[in-house]
Amino acid sequence: MADITLKGNAIQTIGNLPKIGESAPDFKLTTVELGHKGLTDFSGKNIILNIFPSVDTGTCATSVREFNKKASALENTVVLCISKDLPFAQARFCGAEGIENVEMLSDFATGSFGKDYQLEIKNGPLAHLLSRAVIIVDTNGKVIYTEQVPEIVDEPNYEKALKAL
Template identity: 60%
Template sequence: MATITLKGNEVHTLGALPEVGNKAPDFILVDTDLSEKKLSDYKGKVVILNIFPSLDTETCAMSVREFNEKVSDMENTVVLCISKDLPFAQKRFCAAEGLDNVIPLSAFRSNFGKEYNLEFSDGPLKGLFSRSVIVLNVSGEIIYKEQVAETTNEPNYEKVMAAILK
């Protein structure tokens, strides 16, 4: 179990994120067109998993906007924005914001949160995901991970980008 905070109050997740150096577990998530996407669909690319509770919060929305901008000129890099928001809401949000450099994926019918140990196990967001970023190299190995200590804070974008550019 990992301990983080939500507005200063202690909350817990199911466990620790997968370790740096390990192969990332494959998953099946739902794209905005309701097709299923697997991590293996992005094999051979650098993959940023931008994981958060919901696009309906300002911090989550900001992280999607920020990653959309940061990867706009990067080749062979994809950002998968993962939450339990329904695919319809994700599509509407990205269209309204003009975000086309990120791929929103829904875990509404997935075990993703349990497989990656980042689902909240208690607190008001129980069942949703803690704000986390996991970066994978072209071989699918984890090269960076961050579970944001305070859920209302944004991830450390500079460290994410530094991990990619190593």
């Protein structure tokens, strides 16, 4: 399990992120249109998984905005912003913010993404939500970068993640 903090208070995830070089586990997440998409829907592209607890918090919203800005300059790359927020909340946020360069996906229906990627929070006030992490999957479906952000209220290291591409 990963030891992380929420405003300095210790909490844990149920496990550790996938290892670099491993095949990324497939998933089935809900789109803002209430359809479903999985890893295989993005085959042949580099995939940035921007994962966070809730788009209705400041740091999570900032990460979506930042990746939205940076995604427009990336070739053959898609940014998937993943949380357990309802698709309605994700759509509302993107509409209000003019977010168009990332795809929002929700793990609300089954929670299997958080379990398969071992980043579901195990305890504390955010238990059962997703921890803040970035995982990059290459065009062959292999994990090439991971970051488990150690303090949930901190932003991920955007530059380091993008350099992995």
